[in-house]
Amino acid sequence: MKKAPKVQHTWPPVNQCENWHKLCCVFLVLAGFADAFGFIRSKGEIVTVSWVNEKEQEDMKENVTAGEIDTLLDDADDNIEILSLDCFDTLIWRNVNRPIDIFHDLDITDCTMELRVLAEKRARKALVLDKAKNEVTIHEIYEKMFREADQARVANCVEKELLAETRHCFAFAPVSMLIDRAKSRGLKVIIVSDTYLPETLLRRLITDAAGPEIADKIDRIFCSCDYGMSKAGGLFKPVLADLGVSPGKILHLGDNKKADFDAPMKLGINGVHFEQFDDEASERLRLEAVAATILDKDTRKIAPSLQPHRAQISLRSKDEATFQFGHDVLGPILHGFSRWIAEEFEKIEIGIGKKPKLLFLLRDGYLPAKAFLEVYPEYADHVAMVELSRFTSSAASFVDRKAIETFLMAEATGNKKDAYSQQRQAAYCRQLLFSKDEIPRIAGMKTPTAFIREVLKTKNVKKIVTRSKKFRAGLIAHLKSNGVEQGETVVFVDLGYNGSVQNVIEPVLRAEMDLDISGRYLLLRELMITDLDKKGLIDVRHYDNSALNALCESIAVLEQLCTQSNGSVLGYSVAGEPERDTADIKGKQSDERDNAQVACLTYIKQLSRGWATTPKSWDGDCARHMAAASLSRLLFLPVEREIGIFENFHHDVNLGTKDMLKFIDADTAQQGMRRRGVFYTKNISRIYLPGELKQQGMQALLPLFAGNRFALDLRQNDFQSGGIKIPVMLADDKEHLQIEVDAHPTSDGYYQALIPAGTGQFNIAIMLGQICDWLQIEEVNFHDIDNFMAKKIDDDAITAHPVYEAMTENAPGLHRCTRQDAFMFVPPPAIATSETLMLNFVFRPTVLSKAAKTATRKVA
Known part of the structure; x- marks a missing residue:
């Protein structure tokens, strides 16, 4: 910080005329010393002139972070007599x-x-x-x-x-402690605030928010509205006049650089700019408020952007990307979840007259369990981490043919006849406990119907039921080894989001162990009415189904961050010990996850350290808003460095298979946007699509978020505007005709033209020379019209084989039209079909032809 000048003289004497003061000021300015002196004119009462010590200027900081506030006075000059503080966002913070x-x-x-x-x-x-x-x-x-x-x-x-x-x-703890230090050193403490609250009301607010102990230590309060001027507009001048001190005797701290640093420094006051947040934290908090506003269906009763974690984020010292993410994002999410679990525990205890057992379901329940025990160590005797997953609970649930049928109807239905379907059949066979030798025979069926009929043959049903009974005995032994007793009340705790484990295992455990089971989840979106005791911190009680569905889209991001490095459980020993698959997620992803979890627990360990007083709006509902806003922001509005964390992540589908899906495939997303435009996001299924679309900017992320959250009925033509006309010739063995096709912009300057191709009988000539001198060609493929926009990119594409006339390829995909009559000829597809086809032509016109430019100007 630039050091305010030390006072060498008080000039002139107090009783001396004002003209002498004016004369001295003029002399100093003319002599070129204006930058080396600090002076103030105060209606002839007192004028101070102070000499700047350039070396001392470098001794003190110009900017401080929250963690550096406690040492601010240690660096201050011994000449300081008054600690001056901004009020809002310095001493007093708002929980919004x-x-x-x-x-x-x-x-x-x-x-x-x-x-x-x-x-x-x-x-x-x-x-x-x-x-x-x-x-x-x-x-x-x-x-x-x-x-x-x-x-x-x-x-x-x-x-x-x-x-x-x-x-x-509430009062910000570091500044409250700074006030205590100032008073212990004999300093006066004042508040200088830009506010529409007059001094009496601001003192009342400080007393209510910070408590009388802090308020009583504040000697004077100066409010901009009382003086009719802001700090940047001159408020510090009457402050100095009222105090009757030299500017160099005051140290002022505030969060607004212009008002709290630039303005006081111009008068010789020691100004220090308090930087509340680093740039990324500011971006996250702002986008959390955006996400909360979109997510919440009722923003009138309570501010949608309650942020009780602001103070703690300000105090975070480490800037490394993964630590910052774990602390600032995972921390608030799991803090809110932990508080709610404790509240639910107490409600259940009151209802049944005894303490239930909290069973955190591994693997995803690992970090939630750690966070909960960090916040509530007194519950340790009533907490267990148990190895129950969708795979193990389903494997233990096949008590009869009906249970097997229920599983097959829920999982193995559909009409796809491709290799992926057979791959899934193999996964379902493993779930149904068939051996490696048995799987090839059963999973080789050509249709899902044939597969289901094969599984339900009497000999196969007997195998499944027998093996499931043995599997169930191991699962029950596992629960007992973790302290679950016969007839006990237990609470399954997990991230959610459908409560699938509870759905399949509850009737089994009720019959075998007489357990009374409740489910408490971070996010709960049920797909049918189960009549089970289920609740979510984020569920239908607070959010409509479209909001819950939207949050479920990319929840795998949170799942992978909350899990542990152990492999999936494939079974249990007789004693109940988990028998695991090898852990396939290793290396950087494992390290990043572990680092993020450490940072999350660091946040949890330091809860409320930024609060000198607790805001009255901090309650269970506020904690839910905090968690929901932080989660929805992560799932739909990621920041840049988060993409760097996740770009090497893979998702373990955890169905007894080794299937691993990549979190982010930015190249595929870019290709999809170029070929389909924003509408690409409507029907695509990805692990973390917002992470892939981050490179496309808010213009891609916000429609995705709003469209999913509100289940908007948007169609392809809603995204089509600003097109260009392309002349096309269509010909078969009977006739030919010329048409104009509209090409609409997609992304990155590309255009998409959908050209009718009948049932594949047309020869197609696209007259590119009439519109382009140069162009890049991205895609030329035939597609089934009915399924085109409901498919993944190139999922049903029939390869086209274009031939170019009067066009040269100067680089891969980059073509030059050498004449105005240049065209691309596309013969009918080699594969015969009865479906109605279209040719999807995606291109970027890098240089328009003269005729096209003229036409464009006329349209404009």
Whole structure:
């Protein structure tokens, strides 16, 4: 920080005339010493001139982070007599993303956040009529809220806003401790704040939010609205005049660089800029507020962007990408989940009159269990981590033919006849406990129907039931070895999201162990009415089904971050010991996951360290909002460095197979956007599509988020605009005709043209020379019209074999049209079909022809 100048003289004496002061100032400016002196004019009462020590300028910091505030006075000059503090976002923080979010919580009839903002704008606009001030008061704001309002109504509204502020405000611990240190050193403490709250109301708010102990240590409060000027607009001048001290005796700390550093430094006051957040944390918090606004269906009763984790994120010291992610994202999600689990534990205990057993289901329940025990170690005797998965619970559930049929109807239905279907048949065989030698015979069926009939043959049903009984005995032994007793009340705790384990294993465990089972999940979106005791921190009680469905799309991201490195459990020994597959996820992914988990637990261990006082709005509902906003932001609006973490991640599908799916395939996503445009995202199934689309920017991410969250009925033509006309010749053995086809922009400057191809009988000539001198060709393939947009990229493509006339390929895919009559000829597909086809032609016109440019100008 630039050191304010040490006082060498007080010049002139207090009783000396103001003209002498003016003369000295003029002399100093003319002599070129203006930058080397600090001085203040205060109506002839006192003028101070201070010499700048350039070496001492380098001794103190210009900027501090939250973790450096506690040593701020250690670096300060011994000459400092007054600690000056900004109020909001320095001493007093709000439990929301933006100050205006408080206005969602105003208990004022017919008043919305938008109306409150507009009232303030009108009040500030009226300042043009008063040249003596550039700040408004809260009373002036509410006078502009209504067409006609008496002072009693205005006073009532002011009171309601103070109550809303009090509900969400808290004291930031590092600054509270700084005040204590300042007082112990004999310093005065003042507040200098840009605020529409006058001094009496701001002191009341500080007392309510920070407590009387802190408020009583504040000697003076200076509010911009009381002086009609902001800090950047001159407030520090009357502050100095009222205090009657040299600027160099004051150390001021605040979060606004212009108001809290630049403005005081111009007057010789020691200014320090408090940097609340690094750039990535700021971006995440802002996007969490965006995600919360989109996710929540009711934003009137409570601000959608409650962020009780802001203070703790500000105090994070490590900037390494994975640690930052684990701390700032996983930490708040699992903190909110842990609090809710503790609340649910207490409710169940009250209901049954005894403590239940919390069973965290591994593998995904690993980190939630660690986080919960870190927050609530007193529950340790009632917590167990058990190896129950969709695979093991299903394997133990085949008690009869009906149970097998239920599994097959849910998992193995469909009409696909490709190799992937047979691959899945093999996975289902492993789930049904067939041996390696038996699988090839059963999984070789040509259709799902034939596969199901083969499985349900009497000899196969007997094998499955017998093997499932043995498997079930091992699972029960495993539960007993983890302290689960006969007739006990247990709570399955997992990330969710359908409660599949509970669905299949609950009737089995009720029959075998007389267990009373409840399920508590981070995210719960049931696909049928099960009538089981299930709840989610995020479930249908708070969010509609479209929101829950949207969150489930990429939940595998969170699953892989919460798991442990052990391989999938394929069975249990007689004693209940898990028998595992080898862990296939190793190397960098395992290291990144472990580092993120350490960071998450670091957040959990340091809960509330940023709070000197607890905001009144911190409750279970606030914790849910925090977790849901952080989760939805991660799943739909990732930041750049998160993509770097996940780009080498793979997802273990955990069906008793070694199937691994890559999290992010940016090249495929880019190809999909070029070939299909934004509509590509509607019907595509990916592990983490938002991560793949990050490179496309918010213009791709936001439609994906909003479309999924609200289940919007968007069609392909909704995304088609700004097209260009392409002349096309169609010919078969009977006739030929010329048509114009619209090509619509997709992404990265590419265009898509869908050209009718009949049942494959047409020869197609695309007259490219009439529109382009140069172009890049991305795709030329035939597709079945009915299935085109419901398929993955090139899933049903029939290869086209184009021939180029008067066109040269100067680089792979880059063509030059050497004449205006140049064209691309596409003969009918070699494969006969009865389906109606179209030719999908995707290209980028890098240089338009003269005729096309003229046509474009005419259209414009």
